[in-house]
Amino acid sequence: MTSPTLDVAFVRRQFPQLADGTAFFENAGGSLVPEPVRKRLIDFVSHSFAQPSYDSAPSRVSRQKIADGKRLAADLLGVEPEEIVLGPSTTLNFYVLSHALRPLFQPGDEVIVTDQDHEANVGAWRRLSEFGLVIREWQIDRKTGELRLADLDKLLSAKTKLVCVTHCSNVVGSVNDVAAVAQRAKKVGALTIVDGVGYAPHHLIDVRALGVDAYACSAYKIFGTHLGILWVHPDLAKRARPQAHDFLTTVPQTLNPGGLTYELVAGLGGTGDYLDLLYKHHFGSGDNSPRTRYARVFKLIEDHERKLGARIVDFLKSRKSVRLIGEDGARAPIICFTVAGKTSTEVAKALFDRKIAVGHGHFYAKRCVDALGVEGVIRISFAHYNDDAEVDRLIQALSEILPS
Ligand SMILES: Cc1ncc(COP(=O)(O)O)c(C=O)c1O
Structure with a gap:
């Protein structure tokens, strides 16, 4: 039996915003919202807008819908909803x-x-220096933008208490071996x-398999x-100083000083509906666990994104005027580059004029862009709903805009 490939036309029908005809390559800034998320949002606001903590009927409905959203957040990371902080x-x-963590x-x-x-x-984390902590910087290779484990090794010592690192930079795009980082940190007793x-x-993601102590991601970039x-290892969450009202004691929710935006949490349940919709379309109905279903869907997504990414990278490598950031290797669909003789804003503007949305500048990874020695980068970041026709348009546009 051959395994299916992602039915991109079906996927695209779930994202109403795509109908405006813009080729959307700015997904690292925030992904588009599929129909099931819109439905859950509207449904919650229209029918379930009650304080969820009582035993009244509206409260129970509201609580269930919020619980669905938390469940999805937990399933994305492979943990239990009780371990998640939103x-x-x-x-x-x-x-x-x-x-x-400061008191630790x-x-x-x-x-x-x-x-x-x-x-x-x-x-x-840098602001911890105000309390006498010493900040060490693990620096990228100035040419490629990559982090090297050998450089981390030079910084680690018995004094190291915390290592903060990205799984995948929003500029360089390469996947960092965070399991290897966590192993090294653990050896010296650091988090x-x-x-x-x-x-x-x-x-x-399977956070436990990574062996890290805390892991964060943003739902609005995951079709939510x-x-x-935020996931914090339960052992660490117990040691962390609560940030919520003193009489609230449920760990790790004590790490949220305020309440939740309930409609947004409920809306997140729609991301689960969406992944299930993809599962059903490609694999039929099954009674697998959500994690098993999502794993199969993400495998389709990975294969599709890898193919699109290879086309874009190959094209950019063929242009002498282009400096591609990041080395070959495991890369998320985040592709940044600069162009000799043109600013990132100029290139992006020329793409905008052709109804192609990309990012430009530093995207709050300013230290990275500064270290690369450039004024900004052009970022093509795509998601599984981007298709070959859009990549054709992008390549055609870049062929017109870029010096050869
Ligand atoms: C890699 C990365 N980390 C962190 C953030 C910050 O996320 P948020 O907007 O949820 O604060 C972003 C946002 O663009 C990002 O791309």
Whole structure:
């Protein structure tokens, strides 16, 4: 029996925004929203807008729909809903986590951050220097943008308490071996905090297999609503200082100082409906567990995205004026480049004029772009709903815009 490939036409029908004809290659900034998410959002706002903590009928309905959203968030990472903290964004989740972990450290303890990461997983940790912690920077290779484990080894010592690293940079695109980072950190008694925002829209994650202590991703980049998802290892969550009201004691939800945006959490249940819709379309109905279903769907997504990515990378490599960021190897569909003699804004503008949406600039990974020695990059980041026809359009447009 041959295994199916992703039916992209079917996928595209689930995303109403695609009908506007823009070739959308700015998914690393935020993905589009499939119909089931819109339905759950509207349904919650229209029919279930009740405080979920009582035993009234509206409260029970509301609670169930919120629980569906949390379940999906947990299933994306391979953990239980009780282990998840939801917050407005990954930036805010890391900010809160940095406050919660601060009492675990002493002046003189060392924190390793990278210059490849988005600032979300750098700034909050760097501010620990105000409490006497010493910040060490794991720097990228200035030519390729890659992080090297050998450079991390030079920074690790008995003083290291925290290593903060991205699973996949929103500029370089390569997949970092975070399991290897976590192993090294553990050897010196340090914690590993991972930013999975760039990685999560493209792969089903198994956080426990990675051996990390905390992992964050953003639901609005995984065909969901505008929320940050944070997993903290239960052992660490117990040691972290609560950030919520003193009388709230459920760990790790104590890491959320405010309440939840219930309609957005409920909307996230629609991401699960969407993945199930893809499962059913490609594999028929089955009674597998959600994780098994999602794993098969993400495998289709990975294969499709790899093919599109190879076409774009091959094209960019064929142009002498292009500097492609990142080396060959495992890469999420995040492809950044610069063009000799043109600014990133100029190239992006020429693409916008052709109804092709891309990113340009530094995307809050400013340290990375600065370290690469460029004013900004053009970013082509795609998702599984992008198709070959859009890649044709992109390549055609770039052929017209770029010097050979
Ligand atoms: C790699 C990466 N990390 C972190 C973030 C921050 O996520 P949020 O917008 O949820 O704070 C982004 C956002 O673009 C990102 O691309």
